[in-house]
Amino acid sequence: MTMPPERVRAAALLTDLGSHDPRLSLSVLDVARLTPLAARWLASGLPDTALHTALTASLPPLIHSPAALLTHRLRTEPPLPPQPPRPHHPSGPLPECTSCRDPLPRNSSAHHCHRCASVPVPLAT
Structure with missing residues (x-):
């Protein structure tokens, strides 16, 4: 055996x-x-x-x-479970703010970073 x-x-x-x-x-x-x-x-x-x-x-x-x-x-000391595999983050460029070109979070639907989004847009006259 x-x-x-x-x-x-x-x-x-x-x-x-x-x-x-x-x-x-x-x-x-x-x-x-x-x-x-x-x-x-x-x-x-x-x-x-x-x-x-x-x-x-x-x-x-x-x-x-x-x-x-x-x-x-x-x-x-209990046996530790094996760590799950880390999620794979696709390589490639991060999206950028359309105003200042700072990186945005991956999968973000925003077009502007927080800093640029907080700037008031002048009204057209």
Whole structure:
């Protein structure tokens, strides 16, 4: 029986934590116990690097039990959903004010900027 890819990645990430910070070295049993929690984060779409950062950021100076610390972080910090892709803004020139040529907001139906629109138009005599 093969493990789901998220569990394989989670186990590898947890095993590797000790090489980045010896205070986070885990036993094989600790890795096995923490893998399902870490895999849940990865299954939510969180990249491996983001999980690594969540587990290693702002560590206390003294860690008595790396497994307890990581368990706490994995249980109390909810997995963040992946960020939606940013909307694509079409490239190309912005519309311009017909009076002063200042840029107008994209998709604007106005022909004048706020400054030019507030100038009173002289009446024809």
